[in-house]
Structures are given as structure tokens and as C-alpha cells.
Amino acid sequence: MNAAPLVRFRSIRQRLFTGFWLLVGLFVVAGLMARASMLTMSTLIGDTLAAVQQDAQLAARLSAGVSQELSAADRYLQARDSASQAEFRTFAAESHRVQREMNLNPGLAPDEVALIASIDDALSTIETRYATAHRLADLGRAEEAGRQAERARDMVATLKQDIEALGVLKTRRVTDASRALRIDVERRAMWVLVAIGVSVVLGLLVVFTTVNWISQPMRRLVAHARALSGGNFGVRTEGDLPGEFRELAEAMNGTADSLARVVAVANTTADDVASSARDLANVTVQISASATQMASSMTEVSSGAESQVRQLKSVDEALGSIRTNADEILAGSADVTTLAGSIGDSARLRRAEIERALGILGSVRTTVQDAAHEVVALTHTAEDINRFVSIVSRIAEQTDLLALNAAIEAARAGNAGRGFAVVADEVRKLAEQAQAAAEDVVQLTQLVTTRVTSTTLAMEAGVANVGEIENVSRNIDVALDAITTAAEQTRLAAGNVAVRAERNAAIVASAAQGVQSIARTAEGHAAAAQQISAATQEQSAACEQMSSASTQLLQGSEQLRELVGALKAVA
């Protein structure tokens, strides 16, 4: 019931009203249903009765019409009067009209329709046969007319059967209708009963759920109030409550909240006070102790200050001797600076000279190398000369051979060749001379080549010597450079020493001044310490008073905390 409510009610009032109106509505519905049923029933009953009545009337009219029609037909056969003829026609028309009216009745069953059609058929046949009989009678053929009339009467039985069958059908229809009506009445009555039953059940349901709905939150609120009166402010009433209870619960929750807050604040305050009191007591004790200490310290300070003054005076004296030493260091460093400057200058001069020597050595080496190249070229030239000389030598040999041959030829020629033999001899001599000259040249060239080779060796040795000299000169230059740098650094260091020495002298002078003023202050301190010592003893007395006050405060805060702790506040 409460697990999944279809409608959520905001208040008891609303719920009661809703339940009330729902019940009223259901009863109205039930009433309306009952009334509508009764109206429908009465209409239905009225209609059915009217239909039955109409059916009965029509059946009566039909029966009457048919019997009157038939009697009129028979009458005409005997009397052949126009009145009977007219009556026959009138009642025939009336019977057919009734039959048509029956056919037009609403809700006819097929068997009824068929029966009405059958009645019409039978009636029509009877009429037709009577009409034929009448015409035969008119023609004076009485016997034929009688036969025809008899044939017509044969049909009357069928017609009456049909009319009776229709009556039975109508009766059955009335029975069926009344049964249907009864069933309908019972059905409607049941529905009304069901509606009333549902209303009653729903009413009970509304009352039960509403009571349940009210009493349960009521119990919770009572429990809440009891908890509050017992000083338990942690209890809360939450959840889905009827509107009025929800407001009450919210108010109680608010009260509990406020009280809990007050308790919490009081508790913290008590704690704070207690801890402050403890702190205060501690501080007082400490102050008291430190005051005692201070007093004794001050005494020590006072005596210490006096010995300090004495020591300071000896420091001042030491500072005076430091100043004298510093002056001497200053003078020494100036000498060092001057010396370093002159070393640097001479080293620079040496370097310039060595550089010049290096330049000369370089040009010597180049010249020697050039000469060596020339000698090599000379060697090549000597080889060329050798080749040329060998050529000349071969030419001379050939020429000598040629001259020999020419001499032989000239001898063969006899007298004619005598002159030519002389020439050939001269040529052979020339060739021998040329051969000799060539050999001389070869010897000369070999000598030159030997000399040149030894010269080349000598020169290569010279070039190597020059390189060594160059290396030595360079090493000297590097050494001199290092000397120059060292001299410069020495000079700078000496300068720095002078500056520092001057600064030290100034510091020492100011230190001496400071020491003198400290000595004066120390004297003052010694006097002040004696005054403080006296004041500290007074403070010590005050601290003892404070200590007893803070003890009282501590006791008060403990009492407060006990009181508040009893209220079970939610932190």
C-alpha cells in the first residue's frame, strides 16, 4: 500500500479530501449507472411491450381482415351484390396493408420474413381464386365458380396455419425478449453491486491507508520528541511524511540542529579556555624561572662586562701593532712592483731580438734550399752532357771508320786517289781528336757531377742545422713570454697587496674605534644589568600571583566541559 503509491499526497487534508471525493464520485457513478440501467430498462421494456402490442394488434387486424375478406368473398358468390364486392376489395387491401406493415417491423428474423411472405402469397392466391370464381359467377357459370371458390378455401387452411405459426413465432420472440431483458437486468444489477462493492472496498482502503499514513509518522515524531527531551540532539526525522507532519518534523529537526550547534560551540569554548589556562600557567612558571635565571645572568653580565672592558683595551693595543705592520707591507709591495716591471721590460727586448734572428734564419734556409734545387738541376745537365758526348764519340768512331774506308779506296785508285788519301787521313785525324775531346769532356763532367753531389750533401746538412737553430730560438721566445707574464702578475699581485694592506690599516683603525666604543657600552651594560636584576625579582613575585589565577580558570573550564559533555552533542 505504502510501497508504491499511485498518487503522492502532500498533506493529510489533501488525502482525506481526495479519498472523500473519490468515494463520492464512485457512489455517484454507481447511482448514475443504476439510474441509466433503470432508464434503459424501462425504455427497453416499453419498446418491447409496444412492439408486442403492435404485433398483437397487427395479427388481430390481419386475422380479422382475412376472415372478413373471405366472408365478403363468399357473400358475393351468393348475392353478387356490389357491396360485398367492395367489401372484398377493401378487406383485401387492408389485409395486404397489414401484411406490409408487419413486414416493415424492425428487427424481423428471416423465418418471420419468410412467413409473412408466405402469408402474402397464400392470401394473394386465395384472392385471385375468389376473383376468378366471382367472374365465373358473373358469367353465370355457378358450378365452375363453386369449384373455384372451393379451391380458394383449400388455401385458407394454409393461410391460417401460417398466421398461427406467425403468432407462435411472435410469442417465442416475446419470450426471448423477456429472457434477454431478465438477463440484462441481472447483469446491470450485478454491475451496480460491483460498483457499490468497489466503492466500499475503496472507502475502507482509503480510511485504512490514511490512518496508517498518519499514525506511523506520528510515532516517529513522538520518539523524536522524547529523544530531544532526553538531551539527544542527534536524532532526526526524515523521509516521506504527510505535509503537516513534515512541517513539524522540520521544526523539530531545526530545533535539534540549533541545540546541537549551541552545545558544540560551548564545548569548543570550554576546551579552548581550559587549554588557554593551562598554557597561561605554564607560561607563568616559565616566566618565573627565566626571571630568576635572568637575575643571576645579569649579575654575571655585570661582572663579565667589566672583564670585557679590560680585554678590549688589550685588543686595541694589538690593533695598533697590526697597523704598523700593514704600513711596512705596503712599502715592500711597492718595491716588488717596480722590480717586476723592469724584468718584464728586459724580457720583451730579448724577444724582439730573437724574432729578428728567426727572420734571418728563415731567409738563410730558403737560400740554401734554392741552391740545393739548382745543384739538382746541374746534376741533370751533367747527364745531358754525358749523353751528348757519347753521341759525339760514336760520330767520331764512325768518321774514323769512314776515313779508313776512304784511305783504302784511295789506295785502290792509285795516283788518282792520292789527294783523296790525304784528305781521308786528315779526316781520320780529326775524328781521333774529336774522340779525345769527347773523352775529356766525359772526365770533366764526371768531376763536376762528383763535386755537385758533395755540395748537395753539404747543403742538406746546412738546412738541417738552420732548422735546429730555429727551434732553439722559438723555445727561448716561449720562455721569455712566460717570464713577461709572470712579471706582470707579480706586479699586479704586489699592487693588490698594497691595496689590501691600506684597507686593513683602515679596518684596524675603525676596529680600534669600535673596541673603544664597545668598552664604553660594556661599562653601561654592567650598570644596566644591575638595574634589570632588581626588576626581575619584582616580576617573579607577579608571576606567582598569575599562576594561582590560571589554576582557578582551569578548574572553571573543567566544570563547564563536564556540564556540556552531558548534552551528547554531535561534533
Place this chain on the structure above:
Amino acid sequence: MPPLNRLFVAAVLSALACSSGSEPLYIGAAGPWNEAFGRMNQQGIALALEEINARGGIAGRPLRLIERDDAGDGSRAAAIASEFVANRSVLGVVGHITSGAMMAAARIYDQGLPAVATTASSPDLSGISQWTFRVIASDSANGLTMARFATARGFRRAAVLFENNSYGRGLAEAFRRGYAGEVVGFDPIPSDGKASVEPHISWLRTRAPDLVFVAGTDVSGRAVLREARRQGVAVAFMGGDGWTPVAADTALAEGAFVGAPFSARDPGDAAQRFVRAYVTRYREEPDGNAALAYDATMVLARAIEHGGASRARIREWLASLAGNQPHAGVTGPISFHPSGDVIGRGVVMTRIRNGSLTIETGAGS
């Protein structure tokens, strides 16, 4: 193929054939098919059906006819009507054909099946049911037209013979009301054509009428004419729409006046197209029965096409014709009065000449 497979294929094929596209639509038809006018009605219905299905049916579905013979009998008509109402696949009915049958059947169709009667012209049928319509004018109008024609043609003494049924009584009564001359006789005659009408004709001779008006079908009409010829009664005969098949009987019917709802001589395009189609199909000229049956079938088919395959919507559509464009029938424009009667129609006066209904021009028509 194993028989089981063949069976399966046949089942699939029949399932396909039964899918909505080709599932047939059914209408019912009932009438006295063994009578001449019944046969003409039947042929008119059949021709209309053939034309509809040749055009592809209604929305692709063929239109099928369920035919029942009511023999013009009210009881049988009521049973047939019940069967049609019960068969939910029957969307509408063409018929019935005779007034008596329709009188009974209309009460059954009132349960909710639209029916368009062809030649049931009894005044009693006007307003008999919300569900019944008819394409023929009421006899109360037809009888009046014919009575005026008779008066105008100078007939002073008229004898009235009528079949003792809804149609005959209604038409005879209408004629008597509209006739200005003297009614020398007003007798019911047998409708079956078997019972003798000799006493009536003999009696009429004693009354010397110049016109005999016969309200009935060609069945009783032929009996009367035959008896009159036999007795050598030289008198003018006149019949209503029920008489149109009499025209075929040239020896008997020559010269008779017929108030016909339709003439094959109607020069209108629709009528002539219908006559040509009918002659091609049946090798005979159509009469009012055939034309009205054709029109009734066509208007019902259009109602199914436009209203939908629902009895109620078909009835709605038929009733709504009055407020809209009428259906162009071969017998003229068709729309229905709330009573179910066709609006603005009557009969055309014809005379039987050489087996045909020739339109009689002149007073009264």
C-alpha cells in the same frame, strides 16, 4: 517429380493465386432465372461482369458472381438474402428482380448488406431499408405515366388486370389513380401462367373496354394475350416494364403498348454501345430487364471500386451519388433518393412493332 513435391508446388501456386492482388471480389445475384425476364436480367448481369473482368476487374481483382434462384418467391428470397448476409465475402447484391421477392429480401438486407434491385418497382419498396436501392423507377410513377398516356391516347374505358403480388398491385393501383377514364374492371389474375384467365377475358368482353391494362410480368401477360386472341377480343393492350419480354412473341404482342424503362431504339451513345455489345454476345436485342440488370451490376461494381471492399462504404458511396456526379448508366444517369429509389427516371412509352419496342412519340410520354 515426387507427388509430395508436386503437392507443395500446387500449394505455393494456390497461395500466390490467393494473394491480395488476384483474390476475387464476390457479389450476389438472385432472381427467377427460369422466367424470360429473369433470363434477360441474368444476361445483363453477366455482360456487365464480363466487361468489368475484361478490363482487369476491380483494382486488379476479378469480380465473381454468386447466383441464387429465388423463383420470385418471398420466402425463398428471404432465405437467399440470409445466406448472402451471412457470407462475409459477399460485398453486395444485384437484385432482387421481382417486387415480391425484394419486399421480403429487403428486410434481411436491412441487417447490413447493400442490394441494388434491378426491376423491382413496387411502390411499397420505397424507403423499405437504408441498404436497398433500385435502378428502376417506382411503379407509383410508372403507373401514373402510363395512365396519362392512356388518357391522352383517348382510351375511355379501361379494364385493369393485375398479378396479385407487390408489383402487380402497386402498378395497377398507380394506374387506377392516374387514369382519367372509367375503370370497368379491377381483378387479380394468376401470376404463374398455368391457371386459366379465360373467365376474366370472357367477363371483360361483357364490359367492352377499349383498353386492357395488365400489371404483371410477361408470364401472365402472355396468358392474357393468348386468351384474348383465342376469344378474338379486339382491344388495345398495355403493360408495364414487366411486359418488355412479351415483344419477342410477335404473333401475340404486335401493337401492344409497353411502358418500358429502356428501349433498344434509344439513340443515346451509351445505350447503343450497350445494345451492340449485347447483340454481339447473345444474338438478341436487350430489353429493359437486361439494361437495368446491366446498370445495377455496373453501379454496384463502381461502388466497390470507389467505396472500397466494405459493405458499409459501398452503401455510403451509393447513397452519396445523389450529392455528386450520377453514374452514367445505359438507361440514363443513376443516383438514388434517400428512399433508395432512382432519381428522375420513369418509363418511356413504346409499342411492339415486329417484335421490337418502338418509341411512341406523342402525348403522355
